[in-house]
Amino acid sequence: MREFGRSEEEILNELRSLWDRRIPYERVFSSMCTRPHPVAVKAFMLYIESNLGDFGIFPAVKELEDRVVEMTADMLNLNGFSGYMTSGGTEANIQALRAFRNLKGKGNFIAPESRHFSIDKAADVLGVEMRLVPLNDEYQMDVSCLEEMIDDETFGIVALLGSTELGQIDPLDEISKIASEHGIPLHVDGAFGAFVVPFLYPDFRFPEHLSSVSGDPHKMGMSVIPSGVLLFSDEEFLEALKIETPYLTTRHQYSLPGTRPGASAAATYAVMEHLGRRGYRKIVEKCMRNTRVLIELMSELEFYPAIEPKMNVVVFKTDEVDRIRKELMKRRWLISKSFRPLGMRFVIMPHVEEENLKLFVEDLKRIL
Incomplete structure (x- = not known):
């Protein structure tokens, strides 16, 4: 220096x-x-100094985060889901699998061979086994191979709403049915597809058995980097991520990073409200x-x-x-x-x- x-x-x-x-x-x-989008940039600059990780100082950013979560759930027809804003798909995938592991115990999870590399990071960080399902001729998870990979220690299944290489969508209904029959939480990685599918396929609906979904506003959502959303079907998954934070203005956190840019919440809220x-x-x-x-x-x-x-x-x-x-x-x-x-x-x-x-x-x- x-x-x-x-x-x-x-x-x-x-x-x-x-x-x-x-x-x-x-x-x-x-x-x-x-x-x-320009409106996202303007909102980001307006809230540039805010810390979503200590929102007692900046109460508006928590309200904006909650609004983004609610709007994203509504956009995906997942009313009743709750969650928080992440730094993006990598954090969301790690956190979803961490919640599943914390609830069901250490073991293994299953994902398609077409998974994003953040799924590999999750296996490494969590110290668990990742089992990969082969793909069919359409480069989707081959559901005929899924059930044989499940055992008593399988704590989660990952499926894709828009694979990184091809934008392909896994057969979610079939995967959900198998996951439900075995009582296994299902996470859908929608980092890319979450802000595409609702507007390209308006009749699309997620299956009934669904535990979590990720989506990245900083991709097709036109927000700033970093901006992500993780939604859970039940509060128990969020509670499985809770960490006490006694020296902050907030009593606990669910996110992986402690300090988080409140400006991302403002930017994402602004662009979602502006575009509709x-x-x-x-x-x-x-x-x-x-x-x-x-x-x-x-x-x-x-x-x-x-x-x-x-x-x-x-x-x-x-x-x-x-x-x-x-x-x-x-x-x-x-x-x-x-x-x-x-x-x-x-x-x-x-x-x-x-x-x-x-x-x-x-x-x-x-x-x-």
């Missing part, structure tokens, strides 16, 4: 210069995050429209989707994905690699415009 500080102007100029190294979101087709169902529906429709544009453009190059996209995530099979990604990166285009199936993976977020997709495909033609 310096002995004498530098001027504010000098530091900010340095930061602006560093910021210019980024790849603009308009050329990013790999990320499940996006540029936050109609606003989110328009955003999802735009993303799906551009997903179809990409599919059409890629078909002209004889690249075809591995499966029909269930949401705004699509993979085009190719053995040349590593070479293609490297060449695209030289041209400052970002796509990601899907491992199962092997191919080019695209996430068509709200920052993606049709014009940029056309420019991208023109560059792709040059390197094939």
Whole structure:
């Protein structure tokens, strides 16, 4: 650290210069995050100093968190569910499984092979066994293999509402039925899909046996990073996470981190209130429209989707994905690699415009 500080102007100029190294979101087709809505940014700045982990000092942020939880439950037709705002899907997945383990005892949990890597982190952090269910031809959990993996020490099952690689939805009704028959809590990782499915499939409903759901407003919810939500069907799951905090203005906490940005609650509340169902529906429709544009453009190059996209995530099979990604990166285009199936993976977020997709495909033609 310096002995004498530098001027504010000098530091900010340095930061602006560093910021210019980024790849603009308009050329990013790999990320499940996006540029936050302006109203979310304004609300975040208004509450920038607030700590949701010590909300006795900032009572408004707790009220805003409760409103976000209630609105998210309503959006997902999960009235009666309660929970709290997380830092995102990783914390939510760890916490859901931690609650299950604390209630049922140490043992094992089950997840599909397509799980997000945060599920692996949960197994490591909790010191428990993770059992992986193979996938079917549609890259969903193969339910025919699920029951044989359950034993007396299975304390939880994880299913996906929008897999990271393909945006695929596991057969939730069948998984829920098996979980219910064995008395096992079911967690649905909806980090990406929670803010897509209600607006793309308005008739979608979760199964009756459901213990917890996660969703990330900082993805398709257009909020700031970090912003996540974890919902539980019963207060007993929250109580299983309770930790006493005697030296704060609050008596206990449920979250994994102690200090939490109250500004995220303000930002998420602001953008959800501002957009409403109609606003989110328009955003999802735009993303799906551009997903179809990409599919059409890629078909002209004889690249075809591995499966029909269930949401705004699509993979085009190719053995040349590593070479293609490297060449695209030289041209400052970002796509990601899907491992199962092997191919080019695209996430068509709200920052993606049709014009940029056309420019991208023109560059792709040059390197094939």
